[in-house]
Amino acid sequence: MRDIPTLQADDTAIRLAGLSKRFAAGGTLALSDVSLEVRSGEIFGIVGRSGAGKSTLVRTVNLLERPDTGAVTVLGQDLLGLDPEALRAARRGIGMVFQHFNLHHRRTVAENIAFPLEIAGIPRAERVARVAELLPLVGLEAKRDAYPAQLSGGQKQRVGIARALASRPRILLCDEATSALDPETTAEILALIRDLRDRLQLTVLLITHEMAVVKSICDRVAVMEAGRVIEQGPVLEVFTRPRQETTRRFVAEVIGHGVPAGTLARLPAPRPGEARRLVQVLFLGPHSTRAVISEASRDFGINLDIAAGRIDSIAGEPFGVMALAAYGPAEALEAAFAWMRALGLVIEEIAA
Numbered sequence: 001m002r003d004i005p006t007l008q009a010d011d012t013a014i015r016l017a018g019l020s021k022r023f024a025a026g027g028t029l030a031l032s033d034v035s036l037e038v039r040s041g042e043i044f045g046i047v048g049r050s051g052a053g054k055s056t057l058v059r060t061v062n063l064l065e066r067p068d069t070g071a072v073t074v075l076g077q078d079l080l081g082l083d084p085e086a087l088r089a090a091r092r093g094i095g096m097v098f099q100h101f102n103l104h105h106r107r108t109v110a111e112n113i114a115f116p117l118e119i120a121g122i123p124r125a126e127r128v129a130r131v132a133e134l135l136p137l138v139g140l141e142a143k144r145d146a147y148p149a150q151l152s153g154g155q156k157q158r159v160g161i162a163r164a165l166a167s168r169p170r171i172l173l174c175d176e177a178t179s180a181l182d183p184e185t186t187a188e189i190l191a192l193i194r195d196l197r198d199r200l201q202l203t204v205l206l207i208t209h210e211m212a213v214v215k216s217i218c219d220r221v222a223v224m225e226a227g228r229v230i231e232q233g234p235v236l237e238v239f240t241r242p243r244q245e246t247t248r249r250f251v252a253e254v255i256g257h258g259v260p261a262g263t264l265a266r267l268p269a270p271r272p273g274e275a276r277r278l279v280q281v282l283f284l285g286p287h288s289t290r291a292v293i294s295e296a297s298r299d300f301g302i303n304l305d306i307a308a309g310r311i312d313s314i315a316g317e318p319f320g321v322m323a324l325a326a327y328g329p330a331e332a333l334e335a336a337f338a339w340m341r342a343l344g345l346v347i348e349e350i351a352a
């Protein structure tokens with residue numbers, strides 16, 4: 001087996017540049033000038049609706065799908081320039097996990113995990129030793145000789161993950177790896193993927209249609225629509241400052257922007273000579289919202305009512321969304337919002 005090139009921690013592990021792909025002449029572009037870079041050691045998510053091009057994109061990373069144009073560079077190698085033998089070697093450095101597990105039903109757990117090693121011509125003793133290392137990594141020691149039909153969905157995916165790791169890849173591709181699982185099992189599998197990333201220093205590229213998956217484990221995310229990447233950045237930034245409408249809708253699914261129905265209608269009207277502004281406030285990290293609200297109320301001579309709010313965390317950072325009803329002289333409200341924005345809070349007007 002050829003050696004897989006080694007990289008420094010901050011190197012780019014996957015570089016996709018200008019990828020386009022059309023499956024049928026005259027058909028729509030499944031990929032349209034897609035470029036992105038995945039850094040070594042990060043968990044990078046690609047999120048998009050069905051048909052956005054996510055599967056096609058992730059499959060270009062190991063050339064299961066060949067782009068019509070563009071370049072695919074993985075661990076410093078230009079994959080499109082490799083001869084078949086070199087490509088096979090490069091692919092051993094890229095593991096892949098599938099939504100429906102793709103297990104052999106007549107093979108035991110151990111035999112499923114060993115399968116890629118068998119294909120690669122690894123001797124039996126070495127395969128057995130490798131499987132013995134992999135089983136505890138995914139918590140399946142007790143299931144070594146079980147058949148897939150005897151496993152839960154989560155256990156099947158653990159087999160899929162162990163199999164993907166059999167050839168000691170540096171990169172793990174996950175194609176909707178948790179979409180067939182219930183929420184609790186999804187959380188377990190995502191925690192396992194993160195743990196394996198840390199322990200094995202993997203780079204993970206995952207695709208999903210669920211922003212909750214992105215929120216729970218990704219470092220950075222790209223949003224795809226109609227074959228294009230429409231937005232990308234650190235998860236915290238994309239969640240708190242989504243620039244595209246599609247991204248906003250994805251984010252709203254998870255953090256529930258907005259205010260419960262009826263809340264705004266029940267707010268008091270402003271007094272004569274006062275203005276009322278309804279705003280949504282996003283805050284991150286160290287701000288104590290209560291302190292900000294009481295300081296703004298006191299220093300600007302306004303009243304701030306919290307109409308709705310919740311605190312969450314993204315990428316380990318506290319993150320909150322609040323709907324505020326602000327009452328006071330129009331200029332004082334404007335000045336208070338400007339002050340809050342200067343503190344880094346993101347303030348958007350809500351339609352009453």
Ligand SMILES: Nc1ncnc2c1ncn2[C@@H]1O[C@H](COP(=O)(O)OP(=O)(O)OP(=O)(O)O)[C@@H](O)[C@H]1O
Pocket residue numbers: 023024028029030048049050051052053054055056057209
């Ligand atoms: N093998 C194929 N032959 C023809 N068209 C294809 C093929 N694979 C994908 N497509 C088309 O390419 C576009 C992108 O599909 P793709 O599967 O990459 O999207 P996706 O975002 O992964 O969606 P899903 O989650 O539904 O798989 C779609 O219009 C799809 O119909």
